[in-house]
Amino acid sequence: MNKDLILKKIGDWNQDFSYPLFIAGPCSVETPEQLDQTVGQLVEQGISTIRAGVWKPRTRPNSFEGVGAIALPWIQEVKAKYGVKFAIEVASPAHVDEALRAEMDVLWIGARSTVNPFTVQDIADSLKGVDIPVLIKNPINPDLALWIGAIERIAQAGVSSIGAIHRGFSNFNDTKYRNSPTWQIPIELKSLFPDLPLLCDPSHICGNRDLIQHIAQKALDLSFDGLIIESHYQPDKAWSDAAQQLTPGSLGNLLQHLKTRKVALDDPELQSQLEVIREQIDHVDREILELLSQRMSLVEKVGQYKKLNNVAILQMERWNKVFQTRPEWAKSLNLKESFAKDLFKLIHTESIKKQTEVMEGE
Numbered sequence: 001m002n003k004d005l006i007l008k009k010i011g012d013w014n015q016d017f018s019y020p021l022f023i024a025g026p027c028s029v030e031t032p033e034q035l036d037q038t039v040g041q042l043v044e045q046g047i048s049t050i051r052a053g054v055w056k057p058r059t060r061p062n063s064f065e066g067v068g069a070i071a072l073p074w075i076q077e078v079k080a081k082y083g084v085k086f087a088i089e090v091a092s093p094a095h096v097d098e099a100l101r102a103e104m105d106v107l108w109i110g111a112r113s114t115v116n117p118f119t120v121q122d123i124a125d126s127l128k129g130v131d132i133p134v135l136i137k138n139p140i141n142p143d144l145a146l147w148i149g150a151i152e153r154i155a156q157a158g159v160s161s162i163g164a165i166h167r168g169f170s171n172f173n174d175t176k177y178r179n180s181p182t183w184q185i186p187i188e189l190k191s192l193f194p195d196l197p198l199l200c201d202p203s204h205i206c207g208n209r210d211l212i213q214h215i216a217q218k219a220l221d222l223s224f225d226g227l228i229i230e231s232h233y234q235p236d237k238a239w240s241d242a243a244q245q246l247t248p249g250s251l252g253n254l255l256q257h258l259k260t261r262k263v264a265l266d267d268p269e270l271q272s273q274l275e276v277i278r279e280q281i282d283h284v285d286r287e288i289l290e291l292l293s294q295r296m297s298l299v300e301k302v303g304q305y306k307k308l309n310n311v312a313i314l315q316m317e318r319w320n321k322v323f324q325t326r327p328e329w330a331k332s333l334n335l336k337e338s339f340a341k342d343l344f345k346l347i348h349t350e351s352i353k354k355q356t357e358v359m360e361g362e
């Protein structure tokens, strides 16, 4: 992975954007009237960058696939009327070409395109020599390397203003979210590329407008640099994604209730109080690792007995007992059972690796 990517914070992009960057707009452009009404109302709520789908990648054929390029002059009209910037999704060099000719301000690459390196490379090639901000949504599957690969392809084309959008990951409808947030993936992205602006798309994570506030707040709590939220002046009549769109008024209300957090601690008093607690955490972490090392030595010893006596490494009866008791112990210590389960699954996998080394050793 190329960690030397040159990425710019939003404040250093080639155009001026407010920070945090709040982008809002309809899932799809439907009619000139719908666009005008929605944008006009969003501007009243302080939104200055609008999103809208022109070409829509839909799961099944014969559903509404966007009105297509006829929307571009409608967009140009509202841009001129309200003085807003406009972001649209592109999925092919032809889309890039039309979007640039229509003077769009921001392009984004959708999750279903990010999964395909051929598609991303084609889009990247069509962007050579053009410096427009490009936002790259995560691939639909939780594959961080694929997301990074798409960012690298666009960066290598010479695009200097790049952002990532976390829109959640496909699931089997077994969670309350349309797309699972799986926060560890964007957090890992942010830790690998601290300067990469990261936006959250709570609309596609939630699939339901009632959950959006919570996810939007969580994103800001995790130091995301902005949000991209679907909004339509008549959400229930929307031609796509009706359940997750907010009216501009509700969106304004949501934004007003969001708490924007400071990224750094600028108060020296608070800083020194945190330092004291962080030193204690360092100490506890050290002890956790010493105990894990002690546990691993015992596991190794058990491995040696197994080898001597020709006994299988994986002992389900014992493992089931460990896996049952530890979450109970955790609960009594005010820790989540699910956390203990995940932790002990990791520990068990490492134990098996260690005993395999013992078994295969001389």
Ligand SMILES: C=C(O[C@@H]1C=C(C(=O)O)C=C[C@H]1O)C(=O)O
Pocket (backbone or CB within 6 Å): 299, 302, 313, 314, 315, 316, 318, 319, 322, 347, 348, 351, 352, 355
């Ligand atoms: C340590 C052992 O080997 C394996 C590792 C276990 C563990 O890490 O707790 C439990 C059962 C075994 O699958 C053992 O048999 O006790």
